[in-house]
Amino acid sequence: MAEDSAASADKKESMPEPPPQPEVTPGEEFKENVRDFVDKVRKRREAMTLVGWASIATFCGAYALALVRFFFPRVLFEPPNVFKAGYPAEYTVGAVDTNYQKSQRVWIVREPEGFYALLAKCTHLGCTPVWKEAENKFKCPCHGSGFTKEGINYEGPAPRPLERLKIAVADDGQIQIDKSIKFRQEKGDWEKPGALLKA
Numbered sequence: 001m002a003e004d005s006a007a008s009a010d011k012k013e014s015m016p017e018p019p020p021q022p023e024v025t026p027g028e029e030f031k032e033n034v035r036d037f038v039d040k041v042r043k044r045r046e047a048m049t050l051v052g053w054a055s056i057a058t059f060c061g062a063y064a065l066a067l068v069r070f071f072f073p074r075v076l077f078e079p080p081n082v083f084k085a086g087y088p089a090e091y092t093v094g095a096v097d098t099n100y101q102k103s104q105r106v107w108i109v110r111e112p113e114g115f116y117a118l119l120a121k122c123t124h125l126g127c128t129p130v131w132k133e134a135e136n137k138f139k140c141p142c143h144g145s146g147f148t149k150e151g152i153n154y155e156g157p158a159p160r161p162l163e164r165l166k167i168a169v170a171d172d173g174q175i176q177i178d179k180s181i182k183f184r185q186e187k188g189d190w191e192k193p194g195a196l197l198k199a
């Protein structure tokens with residue numbers, strides 16, 4: 001027995017010691033910290049670069065859009081001021097023709113003494129009145145102004161009569177309206193040539 005324990009003690013003594021675990025030296029730890037720091041700085045710089053390019057791209061896009069707008073402005077195509085409105089014989093005496101209300105904003109009225117053209121624009125705030133044949137008047141839907149068939153304001157807030165437009169006969173015999181020439185009743189313009197086309 002004694003011999004066995006002596007032999008095992010000898011065995012233990014002869015077993016090699018485990019190799020020492022490598023320790024992180026202060027120098028390596030410092031290097032590691034430096035690497036981390038450099039990595040963070042690099043990532044931040046990349047992010048800043050990305051933001052910079054995005055800003056430049058946005059600016060360039062806005063500038064290009066402004067250039068396009070400058071060279072190709074949005075043009076409002078309005079109907080020409082002068083238009084033809086058919087032959088006098090096509091009109092019924094006593095009737096208000098509303099065929100050109102939508103396209104030209106004009107009514108043409110045929111009376112026994114002749115024709116006149118009214119601008120379909122309320123003199124209050126510019127809405128388009130409606131011709132009410134049963135009531136024999138133009139009625140503005142916005143604030144209730146009413147105008148006689150001649151264009152005289154008589155109810156609601158409209159401060160003055162509707163405007164008349166120059167009316168004549170064109171070379172081809174058709175009625176021709178010139179919207180650039182207006183006649184205002186309160187200025188005595190309705191008596192002037194061009195305000196009425198005599199029948």
Ligand code: FES
Pocket residue numbers: 122123124125126127140141142143144145156157158
């Ligand atoms: S716009 Fe016609 S009544 Fe006001």
